[in-house]
Amino acid sequence: MNEKRVSIEIIRSGRKTIAMEITRDLRVLVRAPFCVPDSDIERFIKDKASWLDKHLELAKKKIKMIEQQEKAIAKLTTEEIQQLADKALKVIPERAAYYAPVVGVKYGKISIRNQKTRWGSCSSKGNLNFNCLLMLTPPDVIDYVVVHELCHLKEPNHSARFWSEVARVLPDYNSSKEWLKINGSGLIQRLR
Ligand SMILES: [Zn+2]
Numbered sequence: 001m002n003e004k005r006v007s008i009e010i011i012r013s014g015r016k017t018i019a020m021e022i023t024r025d026l027r028v029l030v031r032a033p034f035c036v037p038d039s040d041i042e043r044f045i046k047d048k049a050s051w052l053d054k055h056l057e058l059a060k061k062k063i064k065m066i067e068q069q070e071k072a073i074a075k076l077t078t079e080e081i082q083q084l085a086d087k088a089l090k091v092i093p094e095r096a097a098y099y100a101p102v103v104g105v106k107y108g109k110i111s112i113r114n115q116k117t118r119w120g121s122c123s124s125k126g127n128l129n130f131n132c133l134l135m136l137t138p139p140d141v142i143d144y145v146v147v148h149e150l151c152h153l154k155e156p157n158h159s160a161r162f163w164s165e166v167a168r169v170l171p172d173y174n175s176s177k178e179w180l181k182i183n184g185s186g187l188i189q190r191l192r
Contacts, residue, residue, distance in 0.1 A: 006056065010041060018044045020052065022059050028052065076190045081114050084132040088112040092130050095146045102169050105153040116188055119180065120149040124156075133187050137179070144176035 008028045018032045018041060032041050045052075076084070093110050100107055108127040121129045128149050134142050147169050155162035166173050 084135040085112045087135045088132045103150040120145045141176045
């Protein structure tokens with residue numbers, strides 16, 4: 001048995017039984033009824049010693065595994081981000097030039113950024129910004145984000161009119177929107 005002492009927090013409440021619990025941050029809680037004497041709680045803790053040892057060990061392993069999984073999400077190197085940005089500078093202006101007349105707008109400058117929060121944005125002057133990570137998404141998703149920003153030059157909000165404009169240009173836009181919802185945050189985690 002592990003002789004290392006763990007501190008155990010005792011929480012009394014209106015409950016009827018004594019129970020032990022290990023929190024996500026590895027604190028050990030013993031929940032007990034108000035009326036139960038301290039000696040009963042002590043005995044309970046003693047009886048639970050091997051359970052506690054085993055489950056603390058398991059909980060630590062689980063935390064370690066999660067940490068390793070997070071590390072395994074390959075972070076992009078500065079060089080890779082630069083390559084994505086270079087590619088985006090070729091691909092995105094082309095898509096914007098194609099869709100702008102379809103939407104019926106004119107835009108200003110196009111910039112590529114590596115942002116952790118947005119896929120695209122536009123300024124009141126008609127300049128457009130796009131995330132270089134779009135180069136890691138399917139072509140339909142790139143088109144959706146480009147069209148989304150172009151439509152904002154007409155409708156600077158997410159009103160029903162805005163969405164019907166997006167739908168007019170890309171009737172299938174919803175599947176791209178869903179794709180981003182599902183996969184977007186995983187991609188963004190790859191930025192340092
Ligand atoms: Zn928008």
